[in-house]
Amino acid sequence: MSTDVDFDVIVIGAGIAGMVCAHQLARAGHEVVLIERGQEPGTKNLSGGVLYCRVLEAVFPGFVERAPVERRITRNVLSFLNDTSHLNVDYWDSRLAEPVNAVTVLRAKLDPWMAAECEQAGVMVMPGVRVDALLREGDQVVGVRAGDDELRAHVVVAADGVNSFIAQEAGVRPKEPIKHLAVGVKSVIALPRTTIEDRFRVSGDEGVAYAFVGDCTQSIAGGGFLYTNLDSVSLGVVLRLDDLEAKGLSSADVHDRFLAHPAVEPLIRGGELLEYGCHLTIEDGPAMVAHDLTRPGLVIIGDAAGFTLNTGLTIRGMDLAAASGMAAATAITAALKAGDFSDDGLSGYRAELDRSFVGADLKTYAKAPAFLENPRMYSEYGQLLAEVFHGIYAHDLTPRKHLVPTAMAAVKASRLTLSHLMRDGWAAARAL
Numbered sequence: 167m168s169t170d171v172d173f174d175v176i177v178i179g180a181g182i183a184g185m186v187c188a189h190q191l192a193r194a195g196h197e198v199v200l201i202e203r204g205q206e207p208g209t210k211n212l213s214g215g216v217l218y219c220r221v222l223e224a225v226f227p228g229f230v231e232r233a234p235v236e237r238r239i240t241r242n243v244l245s246f247l248n249d250t251s252h253l254n255v256d257y258w259d260s261r262l263a264e265p266v267n268a269v270t271v272l273r274a275k276l277d278p279w280m281a282a283e284c285e286q287a288g289v290m291v292m293p294g295v296r297v298d299a300l301l302r303e304g305d306q307v308v309g310v311r312a313g314d315d316e317l318r319a320h321v322v323v324a325a326d327g328v329n330s331f332i333a334q335e336a337g338v339r340p341k342e343p344i345k346h347l348a349v350g351v352k353s354v355i356a357l358p359r360t361t362i363e364d365r366f367r368v369s370g371d372e373g374v375a376y377a378f379v380g381d382c383t384q385s386i387a388g389g390g391f392l393y394t395n396l397d398s399v400s401l402g403v404v405l406r407l408d409d410l411e412a413k414g415l416s417s418a419d420v421h422d423r424f425l426a427h428p429a430v431e432p433l434i435r436g437g438e439l440l441e442y443g444c445h446l447t448i449e450d451g452p453a454m455v456a457h458d459l460t461r462p463g464l465v466i467i468g469d470a471a472g473f474t475l476n477t478g479l480t481i482r483g484m485d486l487a488a489a490s491g492m493a494a495a496t497a498i499t500a501a502l503k504a505g506d507f508s509d510d511g512l513s514g515y516r517a518e519l520d521r522s523f524v525g526a527d528l529k530t531y532a533k534a535p536a537f538l539e540n541p542r543m544y545s546e547y548g549q550l551l552a553e554v555f556h557g558i559y560a561h562d563l564t565p566r567k568h569l570v571p572t573a574m575a576a577v578k579a580s581r582l583t584l585s586h587l588m589r590d591g592w593a594a595a596r597a598l
C-alpha cells in the first residue's frame with residue numbers, strides 16, 4: 167500500500183458521528199479532514215431533537231453549559247391518541263435535570279457549534295464538498311474522490327448518514343428494504359418563551375418530550391413526537407415506509423393531520439412555522455450489529471452503520487452516533503499506532519462498540535422492531551384504554567362497575583382477545 171497520504175484520516179459527513187470521531191482523532195494528535203456536502207454543517211441534518219447527552223459531556227466537557235442546547239428534559243409524556251380522545255402517562259422528575267440526562271437541540275444550531283469545536287481541536291473542516299467515491303488499492307480503501315479531486319488517507323470513516331452510499335459501495339450494508347426504513351416529517355413552530363412555560367408547565371430551562379402513539383399516524387406503524395425548545399416546539403411523525411405505502415397515504419398529509427389533532431393543535435396554537443423537513447431513519451437498528459462495520463482502511467459509524475433505536479417510548483440515534491464515533495476514534499488511534507489498517511488492525515472498533523452502551527443497548531432492544539410491527543399498537547390499544555377510562559368517568563346513570571369488569575367489557579367490545587393481550591403483553595415485556 168502507498169504511504170503517500172494527505173491526512174491520517176478522512177471523515178465523510180459532519181453529523182454527530184463524524185464530528186465526534188474527527189474531534190477525538192484530532193485531540194489524539196492525528197491529521198484529520200472532515201468533509202461535509204452541506205454548505206455548512208447542520209444544513210442537511212434533521213433530528214426530532216431529544217439528545218441523551220451524557221456521552222457528549224465526555225467529548226466536550228461542559229457541553230450543556232457551552233453548547234447551544236435548548237431545554238433539559240424533565241417531563242416525559244407518553245400519549246395514546248384516538249380521534250376523539252387522548253390518554254397521557256405524564257412523568258415529571260426533577261432528578262432528570264441534574265445530572266443532565268437529555269436536552270432538546272436544533273441541529274441547525276448544534277452542528278455549526280460542534281464543527282467549530284472540531285476546528286479548535288485541529289480538524290480541517292471542509293464544507294460544501296460531496297464525496298463521490300472511495301479510492302482503492304486492491305481491497306484496501308486508501309482515500310476518497312470528490313469531483314475531480316482525490317484525497318488519500320490511512321483510514322476513511324463513513325459517517326454519511328442513513329443513506330450511506332459509502333457503506334453500500336463497500337458492501338458493508340445492503341440497500342435497505344423499505345420495511346427497515348421510516349420517514350420522519352418534522353416542523354419547528356415558534357412560540358413565545360412564556361407561552362411554552364405556561365402551556366407545558368415548565369420553568370427555567372426545563373422542557374418536555376411527548377411520544378405519541380395511535381391515531382397520530384392514522385394507524386401507520388410509527389409514532390408522533392413533540393419536544394419543547396427555548397422559544398419553539400419541534401413536532402412531527404415518524405412513519406414506517408412499507409406501511410405508509412401499503413395504506414396509500416402521503417407522509418405530509420399524516421403530519422398535517424397530526425398537527426391538527428384536537429390534542430395537539432392547542433399545544434401549538436398561535437405559533438409560526440419556522441422549519442419544515444423530511445428525513446429517513448432506520449427502524450431495525452438492532453439488526454445492524456450483525457453487519458460488518460469495517461473494511462480494510464474503512465470504518466462505518468452512526469446512522470451509516472444503522473445505529474438507531476426506536477422503542478416507541480424513546481427515539482435514539484444521536485447518542486449512538488456520538489458513542490460509535492468515540493469507539494471508532496479509539497480503534498483508529500490504535501491502528502495508526504500499529505500501522506495496521508487491515509480488517510484485523512481495525513477490529514478494535516467492534517470490540518469498543520460491544521463494550522459501550524451502543525452494543526449493549528442494541529442487544530437489549532433487539533426485539534423492539536418486531537414488537538413495533540404489531541398493527542394493534544397503532545389502533546386497538548389506544549382505543550381500548552380510552553374505552554376503559556370512558557367507562558370509569560362517563561356517568562350515564564347506569565350502575566357503576568368495578569374496574570376489572572369495566573376493562574373486560576371494553577376488551578369484549580374491541581377487536582382484541584385475551585390471547586392478544588397476553589401475547590402482546592409478553593412481547594412488550596421482552597422487547598422493551
Ligand SMILES: Cc1cc2nc3c(=O)[nH]c(=O)nc-3n(C[C@H](O)[C@H](O)[C@H](O)COP(=O)(O)OP(=O)(O)OC[C@H]3O[C@@H](n4cnc5c(N)ncnc54)[C@H](O)[C@@H]3O)c2cc1C
Nearest residue numbers: 179181182183203213214215216297327350468469483484
Ligand atoms: C424525524 C426524525 C426524528 C429523530 N429524532 C431523534 C431524537 O429525538 N433523538 C435522537 O437521538 N435521534 C433522533 N433521530 C435519529 C438521529 O437524527 C440520527 O440517528 C443522527 O442524526 C445520526 O447522526 P449521524 O452523524 O450518523 O448522521 P447525520 O446526522 O445524518 O449526518 C450525516 C452527514 O453526512 C453528510 N453527508 C452525506 N453524504 C455525504 C457525502 N457523500 N459527502 C459528504 N458529506 C455527506 C450529510 O450532509 C450529513 O451532514 C431522528 C431521526 C429522524 C429522521
